[in-house]
Amino acid sequence: MSTIASPLPERPLAWKLPYRGKVGMACLIIAESAIFTIFVVAYLFYIGKSFSGPTPREVLETPIFYTICLLSSSLTVHFAGKLLERGSRAAFLVLWFLTIILGGLFLYGTGQEWHRLIYEHGLTMSTNLFGTTYYSLVGLHAFHVTVGLILLTIVLLFGLAGRVGPEQSGRIDVLSLYWHFVDAVWVVVFTVVYVLGR
Amino acid sequence: MSSDAIAIQTAEVAGRSWVETLHEWVTTVDHKRLGVLYILYALFFLVIGGIEATIIRIQLMHPHNDFVSPQVFNRMFTMHGTTMIFFVAMPILFGFANYLVPLMIGARDMAFPRLNAFSFWLTAFGGLLLYFSLLGGNGLYGAGNAPDVGWWAYAPLASRAFSPGHSSDYWTIALLASGFGSIATAINIIATIVSMRCPGMTLSRMPLLAWMNLVMSGMVLLAISPLSAAQLMLLVDRYLGGHFFDTQAGGSATLWMHFFWIFGHPEVYVLIIPCFAFASEIIPVFSRKPIFGYPVMVGATVCIAFVSMSVWAHHMFTIGMSSYANSFFTITTMAVGVPTGIKIFNWLGTMWGGKIQFRTPMLFCIGFLFQFLIAGLTGIMLASSPFDWQLGGSYFVVAHFHYVIVGGILFALFGAFYYWYPKITGRMLSEGLGKLHFWLFLIGFHLTFDLMHIPGLLGMPRRIYTYEPGRGWDTLNFLVTIGAFIQGIATLVFVANLIISYFKGTKAGNDPWDAWTLEWSVSSPPAEYNFASIPRVSSRRPLWDLKHPEDPDSRYE
Numbered sequence: 001m002s003t004i005a006s007p008l009p010e011r012p013l014a015w016k017l018p019y020r021g022k023v024g025m026a027c028l029i030i031a032e033s034a035i036f037t038i039f040v041v042a043y044l045f046y047i048g049k050s051f052s053g054p055t056p057r058e059v060l061e062t063p064i065f066y067t068i069c070l071l072s073s074s075l076t077v078h079f080a081g082k083l084l085e086r087g088s089r090a091a092f093l094v095l096w097f098l099t100i101i102l103g104g105l106f107l108y109g110t111g112q113e114w115h116r117l118i119y120e121h122g123l124t125m126s127t128n129l130f131g132t133t134y135y136s137l138v139g140l141h142a143f144h145v146t147v148g149l150i151l152l153t154i155v156l157l158f159g160l161a162g163r164v165g166p167e168q169s170g171r172i173d174v175l176s177l178y179w180h181f182v183d184a185v186w187v188v189v190f191t192v193v194y195v196l197g198r
Numbered sequence: 199m200s201s202d203a204i205a206i207q208t209a210e211v212a213g214r215s216w217v218e219t220l221h222e223w224v225t226t227v228d229h230k231r232l233g234v235l236y237i238l239y240a241l242f243f244l245v246i247g248g249i250e251a252t253i254i255r256i257q258l259m260h261p262h263n264d265f266v267s268p269q270v271f272n273r274m275f276t277m278h279g280t281t282m283i284f285f286v287a288m289p290i291l292f293g294f295a296n297y298l299v300p301l302m303i304g305a306r307d308m309a310f311p312r313l314n315a316f317s318f319w320l321t322a323f324g325g326l327l328l329y330f331s332l333l334g335g336n337g338l339y340g341a342g343n344a345p346d347v348g349w350w351a352y353a354p355l356a357s358r359a360f361s362p363g364h365s366s367d368y369w370t371i372a373l374l375a376s377g378f379g380s381i382a383t384a385i386n387i388i389a390t391i392v393s394m395r396c397p398g399m400t401l402s403r404m405p406l407l408a409w410m411n412l413v414m415s416g417m418v419l420l421a422i423s424p425l426s427a428a429q430l431m432l433l434v435d436r437y438l439g440g441h442f443f444d445t446q447a448g449g450s451a452t453l454w455m456h457f458f459w460i461f462g463h464p465e466v467y468v469l470i471i472p473c474f475a476f477a478s479e480i481i482p483v484f485s486r487k488p489i490f491g492y493p494v495m496v497g498a499t500v501c502i503a504f505v506s507m508s509v510w511a512h513h514m515f516t517i518g519m520s521s522y523a524n525s526f527f528t529i530t531t532m533a534v535g536v537p538t539g540i541k542i543f544n545w546l547g548t549m550w551g552g553k554i555q556f557r558t559p560m561l562f563c564i565g566f567l568f569q570f571l572i573a574g575l576t577g578i579m580l581a582s583s584p585f586d587w588q589l590g591g592s593y594f595v596v597a598h599f600h601y602v603i604v605g606g607i608l609f610a611l612f613g614a615f616y617y618w619y620p621k622i623t624g625r626m627l628s629e630g631l632g633k634l635h636f637w638l639f640l641i642g643f644h645l646t647f648d649l650m651h652i653p654g655l656l657g658m659p660r661r662i663y664t665y666e667p668g669r670g671w672d673t674l675n676f677l678v679t680i681g682a683f684i685q686g687i688a689t690l691v692f693v694a695n696l697i698i699s700y701f702k703g704t705k706a707g708n709d710p711w712d713a714w715t716l717e718w719s720v721s722s723p724p725a726e727y728n729f730a731s732i733p734r735v736s737s738r739r740p741l742w743d744l745k746h747p748e749d750p751d752s753r754y755e
């Protein structure tokens with residue numbers, strides 16, 4: 001059967017549905033938020049319940065610089081997308097690269113903090129409840145940053161090969177949506193771990 | 199199970215080597231083939247889960263029976279529960295959603311076909327992993343076998359100290375893999391429904407099946423994710439020495455219960471809402487009337503989804519929560535009954551005054567309707583926390599949730615099989631065998647699960663591998679087991695019907711039921727591209743409009 005014959009006089013049908021990539025990413029973000037919520041709840045529930053030290057107050061230092069790095073990478077990825085839409089590929093690549101640098105810096109910051117906690121304070125996942133909840137929550141976020149960085153780098157490589165143009169900007173938007181989510185989660189994790197948790 | 203698939207294909211395209219056909223099925227991204235794969239895979243596990251149930255029932259047939267050891271009994275109920283929920287119910291419903299949603303909304307495939315294939319194979323490997331535990335569960339310690347910690351794996355039972363070896367790890371990783379598969383499928387279904395509808399298919403014209411699968415998928419995102427998170431925590435505990443659920447280091451066993459049931463209760467609705475969807479498609483067609491109260495149906499579904507997200511702790515009344523928590527969860531649980539009741543009245547309203555045709559799909563849906571009502575009523579009883587303190591963890595609970603899952607979900611699913619089998623294969627299922635299947639299953643079901651309530655009321659706890667004679671449970675347990683055998687025979691009749699009708703069934707044609715939704719407008723089985731040209735609809739019943747141009751639905755919208 002070809003078309004359903006409409007007995008009514010055919011009106012021109014304006015039919016535009018949302019882009020499936022964006023819908024899919026929005027759904028993924030909902031699911032991921034649920035996962036993070038469970039980890040955040042566990043963190044909040046176990047604050048101050050460890051039987052032994054070290055405690056968050058003793059060992060945690062607020063990573064202000066690296067937080068600024070990550071949050072500003074949201075801006076760079078946003079403007080990169082805008083620039084691509086307007087067709088300025090070179091400017092897009094520069095901002096995109098800057099995003100990767102900023103994300104990479106953040107990841108380095110996390111690594112450095114973990115190194116300090118493990119080697120100076122002897123805090124590991126099995127030390128106490130704080131260690132278990134801290135490494136899993138921050139680690140889950142760092143894992144998402146890593147995945148994001150891999151995806152961003154793939155786009156960068158395609159871009160350097162000259163394969164990313166304004167016609168891809170819809171897909172670029174999907175990826176930057178994910179990156180914004182990773183940043184937004186950090187705001188929550190930061191608040192829970194470094195503000196409420198101490 | 200894939201050998202069935204091969205048989206199907208070679209029958210159709212003779213002259214093609216079986217390697218090519220197998221390759222085609224393994225690498226397929228077609229939503230219809232993936233749907234069929236999901237369904238066959240689930241049927242395979244249905245048989246396995248059924249065998250496990252039979253072993254449980256044989257063991258409980260007499261007091262002091264020693265058909266299996268207590269250890270094996272523990273493994274059987276764990277594997278039975280896990281298999282039936284994660285590897286039968288979920289994949290079979292996803293299979294139907296995969297097959298039907300694009301056809302019903304006039305799309306040529308799902309939004310992300312390759313992601314779709316990926317989800318199926320993740321789920322498939324999840325099932326294989328779970329059963330590989332029978333071989334690999336021993337691990338280095340030489341302890342353990344199949345998982346034996348119950349399908350909800352309460353802490354600290356699932357911790358290293360009490361579950362040595364790898365059996366619990368297989369359970370965790372199997373659920374994690376199939377969970378990610380489910381989340382991806384849910385994303386796919388939502389994106390398909392939101393972005394792939396054919397012109398004119400506004401949300402208010404969408405078939406209820408699509409609506410309810412949309413709601414179900416939204417619930418999967420919010421319900422399966424917490425389970426995955428909890429499984430990750432359990433893995434951290436078991437492998438990295440974490441203390442999430444380790445009471446020796448300040449961890450909380452109750453937290454696992456909360457996390458598990460935040461998944462576990464919405465899961466019930468994840469399973470039942472697609473069954474509501476089947477009933478909402480089948481009942482109107484066999485009552486020869488459009489569905490009664492379409493907008494209210496949609497509203498009630500969304501309402502159930504919302505409320506069911508805040509009822510989980512009614513599974514935990516017996517652990518001793520505060521009186522505020524008990525009251526809250528009692529009230530919310532009873533509140534779910536309201537939108538569910540609205541649905542039941544809508545289905546009755548659809549049948550009221552209709553020209554009802556008692557074909558097999560309709561019989562199963564009527565069975566569904568009444569049994570689901572009774573299941574809901576025992577649910578309301580258990581929602582009352584003082585009542586639950588008395589009967590929580592007894593056979594009354596087992597009877598209640600099997601009434602939901604078998605009497606509700608499975609009956610609606612059988613109805614769906616009889617209704618859409620002609621579309622999927624091009625042949626009708628035998629009506630005679632179908633009616634035999636229905637009546638045998640109905641008798642077996644009621645014998646088993648009606649009677650099972652009574653030993654529960656008399657104090658028989660669940661998960662015991664045997665019991666003392668003379669407590670008034672003996673005859674009842676014997677009859678329950680007889681009922682289980684009758685259900686088993688009925689299921690064999692069903693499987694025989696599936697196979698015989700595939701080869702000998704009468705040809706179905708495009709539209710054997712004189713139905714109204716888009717999937718009946720294309721050939722049976724549909725071509726790979728579904729629609730030669732994308733249809734355009736102007737009412738909720740596009741095929742009615744086509745068949746009755748003198749009085750189309752669109753005139754009244």
